[in-house]
Amino acid sequence: MDFMKSERAKESFGPLVFEENRCDLLQNVDTRCLLCEDEFNLQISLPMFLAHIFDVHNIVIEDVQNIANLHDYISYWQQKFKNTPIEQIIPSITFDSTNQKYFLMSNLLKEDKELRHNLKLEYALKVQEYERNDKSFIRFCLMCKLCYEDRHVLKEHMRKKLHKRINPENEEYDRFYIVNYLEPNKSWKTIQKEDDRYAISREVNADEEYSDWNEKEDQIICLFCKAKETDINVICQHMEAEHGFSFTDVTKDLDFFQKVKLINYIRKQIHENRCSYCQLKFETFDDLEKHLTGENHYKIPHLKTFDQPEFYFPTYENDAFLYLIDDVEDN
Known part of the structure; x- marks a missing residue:
């Protein structure tokens, strides 16, 4: 028994x-x-x-x-x-x-909980990287699902139609939201409900709300100075001509996320008047600029210096350089 x-x-x-x-x-x-x-x-x-x-x-x-x-x-x-x-x-x-x-x-x-959470987040990032480099996909608008053979035509459609985001009602995409992996047992919808400071009243007429909308092209700021351009390749040409910094050359061996972390790292260092190569700090931006030019430090440090989790997060809000990385053309 x-x-x-x-x-x-x-x-x-x-x-x-x-x-x-x-x-x-x-x-x-x-x-x-x-x-x-x-x-x-x-x-x-x-x-x-x-x-x-x-x-x-x-x-x-x-x-x-x-x-x-x-x-x-x-x-x-x-x-x-x-x-x-x-x-x-x-x-x-x-x-x-x-x-x-x-x-x-x-x-x-x-x-154990933290270990499972970190492994899940790392797995999600690896899947994202794989899908970003996967060429066997169909180019369709994430909002309306219209298909296009050419990437640039698709981007123009999404820009004109303001389809720069996925359809929030389509739950098929929920598994791709990194935010769903950041807090266990919380979806992006739950997190969104926690703070409604930016919510627009449902009573607002959408046509009236955007009747005076004038879309401005994104301003892309140089990584080392205040120069601005609306074309990512023009700003890259500026950095190469003025600072001797070829973005395509220095990042040719980096994956997408390492490029993101490099940009956020340089942004933070320059904001703090600190050399992004040797980490030497200066009192003013002018002193930093003289150092970068005199020591020829317009270059990237060892990978371990910037390949850190903290640099996943943007130094500046709405940094156009970050979401136009894929548009940078080879020299």
Whole structure:
């Protein structure tokens, strides 16, 4: 009788695996067990791995099918358990019928929650980068879904029709919003409702509201001085002619997000009257300008200097340079 109770308890608490497993979140590499030397290919034998850690080590991973990059998740905790016994980190549950202790790895633990969140955000950014470079796509307007063969024709359509955003009512796009990954269990709609300072009353007549609308072309500001242009390639030519800084040359080995972080980094350094290459700070912008010219420091520093998470965020609001990066043409 006790044996039957034990089996029922094990069946109700053991590792659950969805039939439609998210294999796209799993790397096709061997992953070492959390507590022993056994290795598993999670993409091929995830159920075997979960059964192993349950039967051999009494470990259960909650919502394992939703963990982005499970290999890195397991590797993180494996290193953690090398230095600190699992009993001191992971909470355990004891069944009265068997008096067996099981360790439950879930987002109830703050460290585990933050790890899952960061892995999910990193995965979303990697998918974005892949889709940005993917050429096998259809060029259609995100608002009205009209298709165009030429990228520039599509951009002109979106500009004239003010279709510079996706249709907010189309929930198909929700999984692509990075904001949906920033705060667990919160969608962009929930976050938007938290602050309605900029909301427009529904009683306003849309035609009257925009009757005097005159669209102005975006002003793109030089990274090193106050020069402005409406064409991204013209401002790049200015930087090369006036500052000896070729944006296309210095960023040829950077991916899109690294270019974004470089721009935000340079903006912040120049705003603080600090050399973006050697980080030397000056009292005035004129002194900084003399230093940049005299020392020939109109160049980028080592990648580690600006390839930091803090530079994902714009230094200046509505920095036109950032959303026109893809329009920069090679020399």
